[in-house]
Amino acid sequence: MFDKIQLGYQYNELEPYIDAATVETHYGKHLQTYVNNLSALLEGHDEIAKNKTLEDILSDINSIPESIRQGVINQGGGVANHNFYFSILSPNPKKAPEGKLLEAINNKFGSFEGMKDKINNVSIAHFGSGWGWLVIDENGELEIITTTNQNSPLSINKEPLLTIDVWEHAYYLKYKNLRAEYVKNIWNVIDWSKIESIYEGYVK
Numbered sequence: 262m263f264d265k266i267q268l269g270y271q272y273n274e275l276e277p278y279i280d281a282a283t284v285e286t287h288y289g290k291h292l293q294t295y296v297n298n299l300s301a302l303l304e305g306h307d308e309i310a311k312n313k314t315l316e317d318i319l320s321d322i323n324s325i326p327e328s329i330r331q332g333v334i335n336q337g338g339g340v341a342n343h344n345f346y347f348s349i350l351s352p353n354p355k356k357a358p359e360g361k362l363l364e365a366i367n368n369k370f371g372s373f374e375g376m377k378d379k380i381n382n383v384s385i386a387h388f389g390s391g392w393g394w395l396v397i398d399e400n401g402e403l404e405i406i407t408t409t410n411q412n413s414p415l416s417i418n419k420e421p422l423l424t425i426d427v428w429e430h431a432y433y434l435k436y437k438n439l440r441a442e443y444v445k446n447i448w449n450v451i452d453w454s455k456i457e458s459i460y461e462g463y464v465k
Contacts, residue, residue: 263315263337265292266344274352278446280435288347291430295339295411302332309333315341319415338411342392346426362453362460369403377448379405384425385441393444395423395456397463411416420463422456431449 269286273281303310309318309325317335318325356375357365370376374407376395383405384393391409396419398404403422408414414421425447432443 262303262310262339262398263296265296265340266348268347270350270352271458275350275387275450278449280349283432283434284431286434287344287426287430289391292343294345295336295343299336300341301335302329302336316415318412320418322416323429330444334413334416335411335461338413338416341415342411342424345421346392346424349356349423349452349455350447351452351455352450354450355454355457356448357458358453360457360461361464362457365403370405376403376405379427380423381441381444383407384427384444387427390428393425393427394421396421397460401464409455422459423451 265288268284271281272284272288275281275284289339292330306326306329312341318333319341322330322334357363363373365378366373370379380393380395387393387407387409389409391407392410393411394406394414396404396406396414399418404419406414406419427440427444432440434445
């Protein structure tokens with residue numbers, strides 16, 4: 262019903278910043294488990310997904326029956342968050358934004374480096390499992406937030422632009438307990454051309 266995205270790169274192509282074993286395990290095992298669990302959860306609830314994307318569902322989470330709502334938040338968020346994360350990574354990324362997005366970043370955070378520092382700080386400091394995000398808020402402004410577990414920004418009326426997965430399975434095989442090193446290195450494979458495209462589609 263809802264599946265994982267097709268990667269635009271091979272498992273080893275994000276090295277040395279993210280190792281092949283981590284990408285293979287993260288994408289092929291962890292993400293697949295969320296896909297399988299979500300499919301099982303939605304059996305007998307075909308009306309929920311009819312003519313809707315997973316993003317539509319997470320954006321209107323209170324319409325989901327209470328009996329499965331938390332499961333959809335957990336499993337659906339697991340699919341959507343991971344699909345988004347893998348979609349903005351590239352072995353040949355554009356390393357910095359330009360145009361309207363850069364202008365918005367400078368206006369909000371002072372500079373591109375200032376924004377990176379803020380995302381790094383909240384991602385490194387986030388307690389337990391979760392995500393660091395650059396989002397567009399309900400007023401069309403850029404905002405840096407974290408979410409816990411698999412909670413999606415979509416469920417609090419925020420549009421994802423960039424995310425850093427800070428669940429241990431995203432980095433532990435290579436970085437062990439050094440979350441900060443992983444967070445700082447991931448910028449080498451974040452593709453700003455993809456993020457610009459999302460932003461420009463939202464603000465046009």
